[in-house]
Amino acid sequence: MALDKPYTDVPGTIIFDAEQSRKGYWINQFCMSLMKAENRERFKADERAYLDEWAMTEEQKQAVLARDLNWCMRTGGNIYFLAKIGATDGKSFQQMAGSMTGMTEEEYRNMMIQGGRSVEGNRYIGENGDAQAQNQPQGAAGKKP
Incomplete structure (x- = not known):
């Protein structure tokens, strides 16, 4: 199952x-x-x-x-x-994380120092979708039921 x-x-x-x-x-x-x-x-x-x-x-x-x-x-x-x-390969974890996000090491470091990525658009798939999807009720942790 x-x-x-x-x-x-x-x-x-x-x-x-x-x-x-x-x-x-x-x-x-x-x-x-x-x-x-x-x-x-x-x-x-x-x-x-x-x-x-x-x-x-x-x-x-x-x-x-x-x-x-x-x-x-x-x-x-x-x-x-x-x-x-x-x-x-002689890379730091910070360099690796930057490569995974499409950022340079410096861009990634600065983003993290400033508090990380915004949660807007990063909570659930469809969050930035059509207006109907936006207005549906949400369950625990901001997830759609």
Whole structure:
């Protein structure tokens, strides 16, 4: 029986739940392997060959090769595991987060210092939709029932 997942209605958000965990098991295991210096060296020497040692999907491998962290997350990657890729590339978490939002590191830092992203347009899908959708009653946490 499928579980009701009201959190899928948050725009631009991928929640790392049990389903994502199962989907991303191997990409996350690959990321954890980068904790060891010898594995980072092997990965940097021939990324594709190293990725091919893992039971990841081809899509997961392509997402890693593209360094597209949002794509990695859609395929089950957990940001805390994916941070190992950024560290292997010499990037800070702030640089990685900026890349995920389409901002430079400085733009991302300044946004966070100023309190983060506005909630307007970021609470639920359809929030900025037509007037009828705007006037429908809302449930807990601003979600539409």
